[in-house]
Amino acid sequence: SQELEQSPQSLIVQEGKNLTINCTSSKTLYGLYWYKQKYGEGLIFLMMLQKGGEEKSHEKITAKLDEKKQQSSLHITASQPSHAGIYLCGADPGTGNQFYFGTGTSLTVIP
Amino acid sequence: EAGVTQSPTHLIKTRGQQATLRCSPISGHTSVYWYQQALGLGLQFLLWYDEGEERNRGNFPPRFSGRQFPNYSSELNVNALELEDSALYLCASVGTARVGEQFFGPGTRLTVL
Numbered sequence: 166s167q168e169l170e171q172s173p174q175s176l177i178v179q180e181g182k183n184l185t186i187n188c189t190s191s192k193t194l195y196g197l198y199w200y201k202q203k204y205g206e207g208l209i210f211l212m213m214l215q216k217g218g219e220e221k222s223h224e225k226i227t228a229k230l231d232e233k234k235q236q237s238s239l240h241i242t243a244s245q246p247s248h249a250g251i252y253l254c255g256a257d258p259g260t261g262n263q264f265y266f267g268t269g270t271s272l273t274v275i276p
Numbered sequence: 277e278a279g280v281t282q283s284p285t286h287l288i289k290t291r292g293q294q295a296t297l298r299c300s301p302i303s304g305h306t307s308v309y310w311y312q313q314a315l316g317l318g319l320q321f322l323l324w325y326d327e328g329e330e331r332n333r334g335n336f337p338p339r340f341s342g343r344q345f346p347n348y349s350s351e352l353n354v355n356a357l358e359l360e361d362s363a364l365y366l367c368a369s370v371g372t373a374r375v376g377e378q379f380f381g382p383g384t385r386l387t388v389l
Contacts, residue, residue: 198376198377200380205364205383206382206383207280207366207368207381207382207383208319208366208368208378210377210378213376255378256376257376264309264376264378265321266311266318266319268318269318269319
């Protein structure tokens with residue numbers, strides 16, 4: 166099965182600071198997805214990356230995919246309290262019948 | 277467009293009882309995924325239903341089962357509840373071939389006493 170390791174596990178930053186969350190896969194990535202979860206709620210889809218080197222942005226959140234390293238990074242610029250939550254990466258193993266989520270990164274933004 | 281809905285929001289049961297959780301996907305979506313999110317653990321894949329059939333299941337015992345109805349809504353049943361079944365159960369619906377673009381419901385918080 167595919168394993169997705171995220172780092173760091175948790176992050177506490179001051180409002181306005183930049184931060185990066187990493188997601189490393191144990192297997193080849195056919196598609197990498199980023200989700201955000203408010204504590205105790207469902208997940209919200211942020212963005213999907215499919216090609217090596219692909220970079221996408223959504224408001225102040227940018228994600229990049231490094232296919233060779235089987236890794237993706239999520240970067241938040243000028244963090245705000247509204248960015249707080251759990252960020253999860255997810256991967257499509259290419260077989261089309263299952264989906265794996267990473268271990269999650271808990272983000273706290275202090276006003 | 278209505279999102280994915282789940283019921284009930286909270287469920288409290290005792291050990292040995294059975295729990296039934298329900299999920300209604302977004303209109304037009306035919307696939308439903310179920311996940312378990314226990315405290316301190318990540319999101320674990322439970323079951324995948326598509327077009328009324330179980331397509332795959334995660335590493336969970338057989339007492340976790342479910343079904344998908346003709347209207348594509350789904351039910352998750354957990355028999356012989358154990359304390360460690362206490363978790364947030366999330367369902368997600370998928371409408372495209374891109375399995376990762378899933379739309380999640382708000383979840384059902386199951387507490388087993």
